[in-house]
Amino acid sequence: MKTLKTYAILYLVFLYAPIFLLPLFAFNTSTIIAFPLTGFTTEWFTALLDITEMHNALFNSFKIAVTSAVLATIFGIFGAMASTRYHFPGQKGIMGFIMLPLVLPEIIVAVSLLVVILKLGMSTGSWSVIAGHTLICTPFAIAILNSAFAALDPSLEEAAYDLGETRASTFRRVTLPLVMPGIVSALLISFTISMDEFIIAFFLTGADPTLPVYLFSMLRFPKLLPAVMALGTILVVLSILLITIAEIFRRRGAKRAGLKDTGGFL
Amino acid sequence: MMTTGEKLRRFFRTDQGVGLLLVSPTALYALLLLAVPLIAIVVISFLTQTGVRDFAPGLSLVNYKEALSDPLYRELMLRSLMVSGSVTVVTVLLAFPIAYFVSFGVKPEQKSLWIFLITIPFWTSYLIRVFLWKVILGYNGVLNSGLKLVGIIDEPLTFILYNVNAVIITLAHAYAPFAILPIFVALEKIDRSYLEASRDLGESRTMTFLRVTLPLAAPGVVAAVLIVFIPTIGDYVTPKLVGGPGGTMIANMIQTQFLRLNNAPLGATLAVLAMLIVAVIAIVFLIVGYRAAGGGKKGGRG
Incomplete structure (x- = not known):
C-alpha cells in the first residue's frame, strides 16, 4: 500500500499540474509564458478591467449559465423523481436516452443542433447555446438528484397524503424541502458546466461569444496570453469554489437522509 | 365498456x-x-449541398463514397481511432491503481475526500487546462526547462508538442476521473469476505487479486473503457491546441466542413461515420467482455 500511496500522490500532482501552474504565470511580470519566473505583478488582472469585449462575453456566459442551470435542474427534478419513485413502461430505454449526452461527443450534439437550427431558417444566438447546455447539463442534474430522491423516505410523503395533503402540496411542503440540498447542488454543477463549456457554444453562439469562446479567440494573440492566464486563474478559483459548495450541499443532503456518504457526483 | x-x-x-x-x-x-x-444529421449526410442553405433534391451516397475513398479522411479517421484507443489504454491503466488505492488503502471516512480531490480538476475550464498542457510541453515549456535545469537533457525534447503524443498526454489527463470513478465504484461493491475466504483457502495476495478482485472489478473497467473511448474520438480542442498539423483529428475536419467549407452534408457524413465506427467497436468490446466474464463464471475457478 505504501508504493500505491506514493503513486496516488504523484498522480494527484499530475492531475493538478496545470491548475497549479496557472497562477504562477498569471502573477509573473514576463509576457512570455515560460520559466524562469521574472517577478510579481498584478498588472494582468487590472488589464482585464479594460477589455470590454471580455466583459460582454462574461455577462453573456453568466446569463446562459443561470438559465441553463435552472432549466436543467427542473428537467432533472422530473427525470429523477420519475426514475427513483416510479416504475413505468420503457423506463430503462427512456432514462438511458436522457442520459446519453454524458457519453456522446459534444461536437455531435453541437453540429446536429446546428443543422436543425439552420434548416428551420432560424439564426443561432444565446438561446441556442442555452438549449444545448440544458441538454448536456440535465444528465448531471439527474445523477445528483437521483441520489437525493432515492434517499428520501417515502413514508414521509405517505404520512402527508394521509393527513389530507394533495400530491402538489405534498411535493411543495414535504418533498421539496427534503431534496433541497440536492437541488442546490444540481444548480451549481450545471452552472459550472455551462460556464466552462466550449464546443457547443463555439458552434451555436452566433454574434455574441460566450466567455470560453472569447477566451479561445484570445489564445491566438501571444500579447494577450498573460491576461488569459489571469482570467483563467479567476475562472478556476470560481469553479473550485462552486464545486466545493455543491459538494457540501450534497453531503448535507445525504446526511439529512441518514445515508452513508459514498462520495463523488457521478 | x-x-x-x-x-x-x-x-x-x-x-x-x-x-x-x-x-x-x-x-x-x-x-x-x-x-x-x-x-x-443522418438524413443530411445523404444530401448534397448546392447553395448556402440549399440541398440538391434526392438522397445519394456521394458523401459516403467521398468520405471512405479520400485518403485524407481515411487517415484522419484512423488516427482518431488510434488516439482514442491509446488514450483509453493509458488512462484506464493509470487509473486502476488509484481506484484500487482509494477503495482498499484509504480509511472509509477519508474516501469521499480522495474522490473529491480527484474530481476537482475535471470541473475547471477544459480550455484552460488544455492550454496549460501546451505551456508544459512546449519547446521552452515547463517540462523542457525543468529537465534542462536538472541536467537530464541538453536540447529541448521536441517529440512532446504539436503531435499525436501531446494529444494523448493531454486527453489522458482530461479523462482521468471518468476512468477512476467507475472502477472505484466496482471495487467498492466487492464483498471483502470473498478476499478473506480466498486467503484462508491458501491463495497468495497476488493470486487473490488476479482471481477474485480483478474479475469482480471487470464491470467497472468495461464502463471506464467505454466512457473514455466514446467521447475522446470527438475531441476538438486538444488536437487543435496541442496537436499541430500531424495531430488533427476527425472532429477538426467536421468543424472545417461545417463552419469553413460550408459543406454540411460531408461534415454530417464524417460525424455519422465516426459515431457508427465507435458504436460498432463499443458493441464488439461489450460482447467480448460479456463472453469473457460469463465464460469465467461457467468454467468455475479452481
Missing part, C-alpha cells in the same frame, strides 16, 4: 402512469433536442 378517455385517465392515476407523466417533460426535451437533431 370504458371509453378510451376514461381508460387513459385511469392509467395516469396508476403508478406507471404517474411515472410516465413525470418523465415526459425531460423525455420530450431530449426527443426534440437530441433525437430529432441526430435523425436530421
Whole structure:
C-alpha cells in the first residue's frame, strides 16, 4: 500500500499540474509564458478591467449559465423523481436516452443542433447555446438528484397524503424541502458546466461569444496570453469554489437522509 | 365498456402512469433536442449541398463514397481511432491503481475526500487546462526547462508538442476521473469476505487479486473503457491546441466542413461515420467482455 500511496500522490500532482501552474504565470511580470519566473505583478488582472469585449462575453456566459442551470435542474427534478419513485413502461430505454449526452461527443450534439437550427431558417444566438447546455447539463442534474430522491423516505410523503395533503402540496411542503440540498447542488454543477463549456457554444453562439469562446479567440494573440492566464486563474478559483459548495450541499443532503456518504457526483 | 378517455385517465392515476407523466417533460426535451437533431444529421449526410442553405433534391451516397475513398479522411479517421484507443489504454491503466488505492488503502471516512480531490480538476475550464498542457510541453515549456535545469537533457525534447503524443498526454489527463470513478465504484461493491475466504483457502495476495478482485472489478473497467473511448474520438480542442498539423483529428475536419467549407452534408457524413465506427467497436468490446466474464463464471475457478 505504501508504493500505491506514493503513486496516488504523484498522480494527484499530475492531475493538478496545470491548475497549479496557472497562477504562477498569471502573477509573473514576463509576457512570455515560460520559466524562469521574472517577478510579481498584478498588472494582468487590472488589464482585464479594460477589455470590454471580455466583459460582454462574461455577462453573456453568466446569463446562459443561470438559465441553463435552472432549466436543467427542473428537467432533472422530473427525470429523477420519475426514475427513483416510479416504475413505468420503457423506463430503462427512456432514462438511458436522457442520459446519453454524458457519453456522446459534444461536437455531435453541437453540429446536429446546428443543422436543425439552420434548416428551420432560424439564426443561432444565446438561446441556442442555452438549449444545448440544458441538454448536456440535465444528465448531471439527474445523477445528483437521483441520489437525493432515492434517499428520501417515502413514508414521509405517505404520512402527508394521509393527513389530507394533495400530491402538489405534498411535493411543495414535504418533498421539496427534503431534496433541497440536492437541488442546490444540481444548480451549481450545471452552472459550472455551462460556464466552462466550449464546443457547443463555439458552434451555436452566433454574434455574441460566450466567455470560453472569447477566451479561445484570445489564445491566438501571444500579447494577450498573460491576461488569459489571469482570467483563467479567476475562472478556476470560481469553479473550485462552486464545486466545493455543491459538494457540501450534497453531503448535507445525504446526511439529512441518514445515508452513508459514498462520495463523488457521478 | 370504458371509453378510451376514461381508460387513459385511469392509467395516469396508476403508478406507471404517474411515472410516465413525470418523465415526459425531460423525455420530450431530449426527443426534440437530441433525437430529432441526430435523425436530421443522418438524413443530411445523404444530401448534397448546392447553395448556402440549399440541398440538391434526392438522397445519394456521394458523401459516403467521398468520405471512405479520400485518403485524407481515411487517415484522419484512423488516427482518431488510434488516439482514442491509446488514450483509453493509458488512462484506464493509470487509473486502476488509484481506484484500487482509494477503495482498499484509504480509511472509509477519508474516501469521499480522495474522490473529491480527484474530481476537482475535471470541473475547471477544459480550455484552460488544455492550454496549460501546451505551456508544459512546449519547446521552452515547463517540462523542457525543468529537465534542462536538472541536467537530464541538453536540447529541448521536441517529440512532446504539436503531435499525436501531446494529444494523448493531454486527453489522458482530461479523462482521468471518468476512468477512476467507475472502477472505484466496482471495487467498492466487492464483498471483502470473498478476499478473506480466498486467503484462508491458501491463495497468495497476488493470486487473490488476479482471481477474485480483478474479475469482480471487470464491470467497472468495461464502463471506464467505454466512457473514455466514446467521447475522446470527438475531441476538438486538444488536437487543435496541442496537436499541430500531424495531430488533427476527425472532429477538426467536421468543424472545417461545417463552419469553413460550408459543406454540411460531408461534415454530417464524417460525424455519422465516426459515431457508427465507435458504436460498432463499443458493441464488439461489450460482447467480448460479456463472453469473457460469463465464460469465467461457467468454467468455475479452481
